[in-house]
Amino acid sequence: MKEQQFQEKIDLEKKIEPKDWMPVDYRKHLIRQISQHAHSEIIGMQPEGNWISRAPSLRAKMILLAKVQDEAGHGLYLYSACETLGISREELVEQLQDGKAKYSSIFNYPTLSWADMGAVGWLVDGAAIVNQVSLQRTSYGPYSRGMVKICKEESFHQRQGYEIMADMANGTPQQKEMAQDALNRFWWPSIMMFGPQDSDSPRTGNAMKWKIKRQFNDELRQKFIDQTVGQAEVIGLTIPDPDLKWNEEKGHYDFGEMDWDEFWSVVNGNGPCNIQRLEHHKKAHSDGKWVREAAKDYSKKQKSTETN
Amino acid sequence: MNLLNYTLRIADSSLISAQRLSEWCSKGPTLEEDIALSNISLDLFGQANGFLEYASEIDGSKSADDFAFKRNEREFYNLKITEQENGHFGDTIARLFFCSAFNFLFYTELSKSKDETLSALAAKSLKEVKYHLKHSKSWMIRLGDGTEESKLKIQESLNSIWQFTGEFFEMDKIDIEISDSGIGVNNTSLKEEWNKIVNDTLDQAKLTRPEDMYMQTGSKKGLHTECLGHLLSEMQYLPRAYPDAKW
Numbered sequence: 001m002k003e004q005q006f007q008e009k010i011d012l013e014k015k016i017e018p019k020d021w022m023p024v025d026y027r028k029h030l031i032r033q034i035s036q037h038a039h040s041e042i043i044g045m046q047p048e049g050n051w052i053s054r055a056p057s058l059r060a061k062m063i064l065l066a067k068v069q070d071e072a073g074h075g076l077y078l079y080s081a082c083e084t085l086g087i088s089r090e091e092l093v094e095q096l097q098d099g100k101a102k103y104s105s106i107f108n109y110p111t112l113s114w115a116d117m118g119a120v121g122w123l124v125d126g127a128a129i130v131n132q133v134s135l136q137r138t139s140y141g142p143y144s145r146g147m148v149k150i151c152k153e154e155s156f157h158q159r160q161g162y163e164i165m166a167d168m169a170n171g172t173p174q175q176k177e178m179a180q181d182a183l184n185r186f187w188w189p190s191i192m193m194f195g196p197q198d199s200d201s202p203r204t205g206n207a208m209k210w211k212i213k214r215q216f217n218d219e220l221r222q223k224f225i226d227q228t229v230g231q232a233e234v235i236g237l238t239i240p241d242p243d244l245k246w247n248e249e250k251g252h253y254d255f256g257e258m259d260w261d262e263f264w265s266v267v268n269g270n271g272p273c274n275i276q277r278l279e280h281h282k283k284a285h286s287d288g289k290w291v292r293e294a295a296k297d298y299s300k301k302q303k304s305t306e307t308n
Numbered sequence: 309m310n311l312l313n314y315t316l317r318i319a320d321s322s323l324i325s326a327q328r329l330s331e332w333c334s335k336g337p338t339l340e341e342d343i344a345l346s347n348i349s350l351d352l353f354g355q356a357n358g359f360l361e362y363a364s365e366i367d368g369s370k371s372a373d374d375f376a377f378k379r380n381e382r383e384f385y386n387l388k389i390t391e392q393e394n395g396h397f398g399d400t401i402a403r404l405f406f407c408s409a410f411n412f413l414f415y416t417e418l419s420k421s422k423d424e425t426l427s428a429l430a431a432k433s434l435k436e437v438k439y440h441l442k443h444s445k446s447w448m449i450r451l452g453d454g455t456e457e458s459k460l461k462i463q464e465s466l467n468s469i470w471q472f473t474g475e476f477f478e479m480d481k482i483d484i485e486i487s488d489s490g491i492g493v494n495n496t497s498l499k500e501e502w503n504k505i506v507n508d509t510l511d512q513a514k515l516t517r518p519e520d521m522y523m524q525t526g527s528k529k530g531l532h533t534e535c536l537g538h539l540l541s542e543m544q545y546l547p548r549a550y551p552d553a554k555w
């Protein structure tokens with residue numbers, strides 16, 4: 001009965017709010033997805049944070065720092081959305097550090113040159129937007145509203161990244177080489193950000209019925225590829241896929257086979273930076289422990305003097 | 309020439325503080341504090357940029373980026389305290405607190421400068437620095453009056469950074485000349501107020517004011533600690549390695 005009413009609400013495109021009844025699995029699915037999203041924002045600070053101290057101009061430095069700070073804000077916002085489902089931020093962080101919760105695999109690749117700041121903004125934020133625009137219509141209210149807010153900032157990030165890429169591609173031969181190299185390294189991991197092909201994606205079923213997910217992985221991936229190919233052409237860079245070809249009949253680009261062995265091995269912990277990213281997070285967390293404890297003790301003392 | 313040097317001193321202290329603070333990004337004790345430190349760093353980069361743009365205008369040939377990325381250690385005039393390594397969170401907070409207390413007083417005076425650009429830049433900076441002072445002061449108190457461990461740690465931070473606080477109040481020939489002409493600030497006159505802010509905060513934090521000791525000096529002549537060279541070699545790497553590139 002309750003389940004039926006719930007489904008009717010969803011079918012009418014009404015949002016589910018924290019106090020509403022929801023199936024156990026709906027809640028579980030949301031916690032998994034939103035926390036994974038939050039962790040991605042937080043771990044994603046590292047590959048870009050890697051270049052803040054070396055940004056080549058004052059303007060570039062301020063843009064990059066502000067961008068990484070935005071991502072921290074997104075993480076904060078998403079953790080709060082997740083907390084409305086009855087789980088605490090501490091528990092979520094614990095799950096991340098235990099390896100029980102995942103984050104987007106794209107952040108397990110290293111950023112090796114300044115051009116990577118372009119590639120990450122242009123491709124990684126670009127892919128994230130395609131996904132997040134779709135999630136603005138997700139059925140859970142706090143998540144949907146979070147996405148609306150976050151999307152606005154992501155589109156800035158994407159433009160700023162593309163600008164770096166364009167400047168590099170039109171710069172000295174060395175800069176152009178860096179730009180092409182960055183595209184070569186980030187292209188395939190970026191299009192794999194949309195997840196496995198739907199034919200191999202076990203969880204899609206209920207997520208679509210409950211309208212947590214609104215579009216299939218392959219649809220979103222295609223949309224991203226279609227919009228990005230032209231952008232690469234404009235700045236004179238070549239997408240590293242010999243099979244990439246416009247398909248007149250379908251009105252879409254055909255593209256080559258993705259390396260799913262690599263994808264799954266990175267998801268399962270064997271990527272170039274998996275260990276480092278988690279170690280970095282754990283170290284910051286444990287280095288900050290005494291500070292968090294001090295703040296807690298201080299506020300306890302304040303409260304007890306207030307009541308006395 | 310003296311006005312250029314004077315402006316660079318202000319710019320460099322902001323720039324180097326900002327660069328140091330930005331190293332905290334993704335390493336903060338909480339997500340909220342990570343964001344706060346990035347915010348302060350961004351403010352300081354913005355201030356540095358403003359003063360460097362003015363330096364560029366006075367100089368007539370070098371750009372703000374040239375000043376930031378193409379000068380050597382001996383041509384930087386930031387206060388030594390700003391280049392010190394971050395250490396742990398308490399070390400950073402102690403440094404930020406002392407600097408912010410000074411900046412607050414300094415910009416309050418500089419905003420009355422006869423030089424319109426300097427006074428406008430100071431007025432804008434002052435708004436931001438008020439928040440930096442408030443933020444770092446509140447952490448001084450929380451750490452000082454938090455746990456046994458935090459009290460011990462922040463007291464050690466204070467003791468070790470204290471030797472760098474003498475530079476705030478120094479006046480050399482350039483300072484005297486610029487201050488006498490109504491453009492610059494008489495740093496010595498800020499000491500009393502600075503002491504008040506510091507003593508009041510340390511009282512609230514239940515911390516002990518360090519004994520005066522050997523005080524570091526030299527930054528006005530471009531003499532620095534060993535920390536600055538490493539900071540600059542990282543910060544300036546790209547423009548130096550690719551001198552023909554535009555970014």
Ligand SMILES: [Fe+2]
Pocket residue numbers: 041070071074150154
């Ligand atoms: Fe984000």
Ligand SMILES: [Fe+2]
Pocket residue numbers: 071125153154157
């Ligand atoms: Fe972003």
